[in-house]
Amino acid sequence: MKLPLGNSLRARLLFFLLASILVAAVAQGVVAYRSTLQQTDQIFDAQLVSTATSLTAGDGLLSASPMPSIDAAPADDLIIQIWTASGARLFKSRTGKLLPDPVVLGFSDVRVDTSTYRVYAVASPFQVTQVAQDMKVRRDTARALALRTLVPIAAVAPLLMLVVWFVVGTSLRPLRRARAELAARQPEALDPVDESGLPDEILPLVRELNLLLDRTRHAFALQRRFVGDAAHELRSPLAALRLQLQALQRPGDAEAHQVALQRLASGIERASRLIEQLLSMARHDAAAEALPAQRVDLGEVARQAIADVLAEANAHDMDIGMDGAAHAWVRGNSDALALLLRNLLDNAIKYTPSGGRIDIILEPTPGGARLLVDDSGPGVPEAERERVFDRFYRLANHDEVGSGLGLSIVRAIAERHGATVRLDQAPQLGGLRVQVDFPALS
Structure with a gap:
């Protein structure tokens, strides 16, 4: 049977209590009540x-002269009759009330x-000697005594209900x-x-809610930052594309149009790469806590990354x-590690x-594994090796135009895998060495 209490915890507590x-x-x-009635019966019997x-004399004194009847006794008095051993009635307490x-x-x-x-x-x-009492008188007296025992219970029960009502209401007030x-x-x-x-029963739920609110x-902060970064970084490429388009619309010779077309294609490629990196950064920011952990072979990831960038490397x-x-x-996550290595190779190219x-070197270490990417x-510069990990930071006095997101994405993915990224000079090739140290496989 379902009680009409809904899902209210307060209503259920109050109802059952x-x-x-x-x-x-x-x-x-x-x-x-029953105990008082029983005890009252025992008292009346006693x-x-x-x-x-007390009315039974052992020396036969009552047999000497009959005792008069008591006619003025109240209705609830005892009825007393005394008989001789031969059957003659010596005494009765009331006329018209003879016991058979x-x-x-x-x-x-x-x-x-x-x-x-x-009797x-x-x-x-x-x-x-016979002593009798009307059962009605006995029942009325016993019931009156029994009802008196119920008065404290009847008084305490509502008071206790009010206390429970107050305690339940006060306890649920923080909720x-x-x-x-x-x-x-x-x-x-x-x-x-x-x-x-x-x-304590509600605190774990509220703490989990606070963790959810924090996440x-x-x-939301990542989303706002992404929108702001995207708007800031896309402004320049789009302006450049607009200028190239205007150059194409102006009358000119075929050579000028060809140069404008090349610049337009280059601008579109840069904008596409920027959008791709922005989306990759946003996707991995949002999935920071959702990377599935599995055994990944860095050798296989490196070979796949080389295959992905081989055409561009051959072009250069x-x-x-x-x-x-x-x-x-x-x-770790194979897709995220592949993105990490592709960004390193893209930067090197x-x-x-x-x-x-460009050389990729894998080294097992006592604490895990090490990935090295060297280029020529x-x-x-050593003074800028830490700053290049900042988003949208680009080296000054450099001919290549980039988004400044590659190494930022590399560090973000490495940190989610418990790895560290360090920049150094390549000992043999003389260029940049990117060193990524991964923790031991647990």
Whole structure:
């Protein structure tokens, strides 16, 4: 049977607690009532025994002269009859209220007219004494005493219900406060919910909610930064494309149009590369905590990356080689590691003069694995080796036009894999060496 309480925790707590108090009070009242009735019966029976015993004389004094009847006794008085051993009635306490014969020794219930009497009879060598009491009088008196025992229970139960109502309401007040705080928030408000005063049962839920809000705030910050970066970086290429298009629209000779077309194609290629890198950066920023961890062979990743950039390297008459260990196993995401290596190779191809050389070296280390990418280009001055990892930072006095995102993406992917990236001078080729140290495979 489904109770009409909905999903309200407060309603359920109050219903079951108040119902439990009510059921307990009723059960206690029933037990107390029945116990009081039973004890009252025992007291009245003891009174009958005591009265009969006190009226029974062992020396036969009552048989000497009959005792007069007591006509003025109240209705709830005891009915007393005394008989001689031969059966003659010596005493009766009330006229018209004679108990029938025969006399039954001990306790018995006797029906007289419409009334029932509780009778106790005791015999001695000289007389038989009967003491009786109307059961109605006994029941009324016993019920009055029993009802008195219910008064404290009836008074305490509502008071206890009020206490439970107050305690439940007070205990759930921090939850209502948190709910009101969330309901009053604007959609862009992602500050953590106040955890002070929350009960231990609700605190883990609110903490998880705060973690979710923190991740959402971080995602929104990344999104805003991406939009700002994209708007800033795309402004220049688009302006350049507009200028090239205007140059094509102006009348001129075929050679000028050919130069404008080449510049337009080059500008489109740069804009496409910038957009691709921006999207890659945004995708890996958003997936910072969702990279699946698996065993990845850096050797296989390097061979695939070489195949991806081989056409561009051949166009620049560059030699790409691979040395060192054939395999190096790390734990991470193969797609992200492939993007890391492609960015390193793209940078090397872009900044290395035509006819140059690029080497990829894999080395197992006691702490994991090491990836080295050496080129024969001009390298990076030591003073700027840390700054080139900043987004959109480009070296000054350099002919190549880039987005300044390649090494930033490399460092972001490396950090998500627990790896470190360091720039140095290539010992043999003389250009830039990019060293990526991966942790041990766990």
